[in-house]
Amino acid sequence: MSKRLSNAFAILFLLVFSMSYAAAMPTPAAPIIGAKSFLVIDSETGYEIASLNPDAALAPASLTKIMTTYVVFYALQQGQITLDEEVTVSERAWRTEGSRMFIEVGTRVTVKDLLLGMIVQSGNDASVALAEHIAGSEGVFAEMMNQHAAAIGMRSSHFQNATGLPAENHTTTARDLATLARTIIEKYPEYYQWHAVKEFTYNDIRQNNRNSLLWRDDSVDGLKTGHTEDAGYCLVASAARDGMRLISVVLGTSSTRARADGSQALINYGFRFFETRLLFKAGEEISNARIWKSANAYSRLGVLEDLYITVRRGSYDKLESKLDIPAIVLAPIAAGQPVAELSISLEGEQLVTAPLRALDDNPDGSFWQRTKDSVNLWFE
Numbered sequence: 578m579s580k581r582l583s584n585a586f587a588i589l590f591l592l593v594f595s596m597s598y599a600a601a602m603p604t605p606a607a608p609i610i611g612a613k614s615f616l617v618i619d620s621e622t623g624y625e626i627a628s629l630n631p632d633a634a635l636a637p638a639s640l641t642k643i644m645t646t647y648v649v650f651y652a653l654q655q656g657q658i659t660l661d662e663e664v665t666v667s668e669r670a671w672r673t674e675g676s677r678m679f680i681e682v683g684t685r686v687t688v689k690d691l692l693l694g695m696i697v698q699s700g701n702d703a704s705v706a707l708a709e710h711i712a713g714s715e716g717v718f719a720e721m722m723n724q725h726a727a728a729i730g731m732r733s734s735h736f737q738n739a740t741g742l743p744a745e746n747h748t749t750t751a752r753d754l755a756t757l758a759r760t761i762i763e764k765y766p767e768y769y770q771w772h773a774v775k776e777f778t779y780n781d782i783r784q785n786n787r788n789s790l791l792w793r794d795d796s797v798d799g800l801k802t803g804h805t806e807d808a809g810y811c812l813v814a815s816a817a818r819d820g821m822r823l824i825s826v827v828l829g830t831s832s833t834r835a836r837a838d839g840s841q842a843l844i845n846y847g848f849r850f851f852e853t854r855l856l857f858k859a860g861e862e863i864s865n866a867r868i869w870k871s872a873n874a875y876s877r878l879g880v881l882e883d884l885y886i887t888v889r890r891g892s893y894d895k896l897e898s899k900l901d902i903p904a905i906v907l908a909p910i911a912a913g914q915p916v917a918e919l920s921i922s923l924e925g926e927q928l929v930t931a932p933l934r935a936l937d938d939n940p941d942g943s944f945w946q947r948t949k950d951s952v953n954l955w956f957e
Contacts, residue, residue: 604850604889610839613809613829616751617843619853620759620815620822624887624928626847631755634733634748635828638803639676639699640811641741641749643757644722644734645708646696649688650765651725652711660689669715670705675742678703679780690779692768697777698784699802701740708739715739726753729760743805751826754813758800758824762815772799772815789837790814794844802836810836816844823847853887856921856929863933864900866916869954870947871908871939878916878933886921886929897922900933905957910939 607617607627616631618624625631652658663685671682678694680686680702686694688710694703708718715738722736731753737744762769775792776785790797796816803811809829816823825843830836857863859882865875888896902917910916915932922928941947 607846608839608842610827610842611830611835612827612839614751615825615827615839615843616755617823617825617847618755618759619847619851619887620762620824621853621885622887623759624851624853626823626851626887627843628751631751631826632733633828634750636743636747636805636808637741637749637754637828638805638808638811639701639741640754640801640803640808640813640828641736641739641747642695642699642704642803643754643761643801643813644726644736644749645704645718645739646692646768647757647761647765648718648721648725649692649707649711650761650768653688653768654765658688658711660687660692662688664688664691664706664710666702666706667709670702670709673701673705673740673742675701675740677701678777678784679782680706681780693771693774693777694779696771696801697774697786698779699787701742704739726757730756741803741805741808743807751828754826754828755824758813758815758826761800762822762824769799772801773797787833788812788814789833790816790840790844793837794841797844802833804833812836812840814840814844816848818848821848821853850890851887852890853885854893856884856886859883860936862936863919864902864917866902866906866935868910868939869905869907870942870950871910872942872946873939876906876910876916876939877936879936880931881913881934884929884931888923888928892923895923896928905954908939908941910935912936912938 614630614633616628617626666680666682666684668682676699678698678700691703691707694700708715712718718739719736726734734749734753737747787802796818799815800813811828814825825840827836827840857880861879862877864878868876899920914935916935917933919933920930
């Protein structure tokens, strides 16, 4: 059995996070860009703002290196390697074709320099050197890439190498790349910041970051470009404005200009017509529940992590909320235990569901309390 929020709580709930708009702003369709596939999401909530064939399996070109950096970041976080650790460049890494940071065979290069050479200069040679250092061979490293991809929910990706050079069955999707970018931003912020570096000099050769949005838009701080004949021109970009962060994935455009213009148009569209707001802070009391046979008649309910929502601008006053609490909840209740479920919808579309958890322990009551509640329950 469940019950709806009381009128008083419903009014309070809407006041907590409603915006004062006289009327909701019309939301036009997303811009049309010349891409095989694209996806724009809010980084905090994962809300899909705009998309075109986001699950199409396509060649990622050098966007592959985002997955390579993820594996390296993981190794750094786990203490398996260090940034100052030196890597001996193999002949295979040195000979790798395509974009390069111009490392030389037999030299020793730090992990940090190789990372910057891979992220900023898109160095295939740096990618192979790191792969061999971590896994012994690029082939084994590719297996690690696939394992990590599966672990973070990239369900439609398969990697054959660390560079993105053309290979059979080396594909991913816009949705998977957005998941990857979101995970890196969340888990490795101290390393993610290197994606905003505009230029890097190694071996007296200075190269600019190929992500032209870093110069065009101050809110953009990552992530990576890619290009092969098969993949076309691709870009995964992220931008943060006024506390809201978007991730844009554009695959299969016809030129560097097209990928930059398309990404910029999608990012601007997302910020212009959508917004992300904090609904409830972690540990904040949202409601309470009657707990039978307990030391305290009621338990405070809330969320354990900050709860955000992404909606069209001007639509907060149309949000509808529902709180489902079982008719009978018995003690004991432990802090963090799910007790109720909160759901938020907009015009019939469910946007958020979240369990409301007990914010405090509520142990068994005294013998008298348990006895009294046992009698009272006969009349419930």
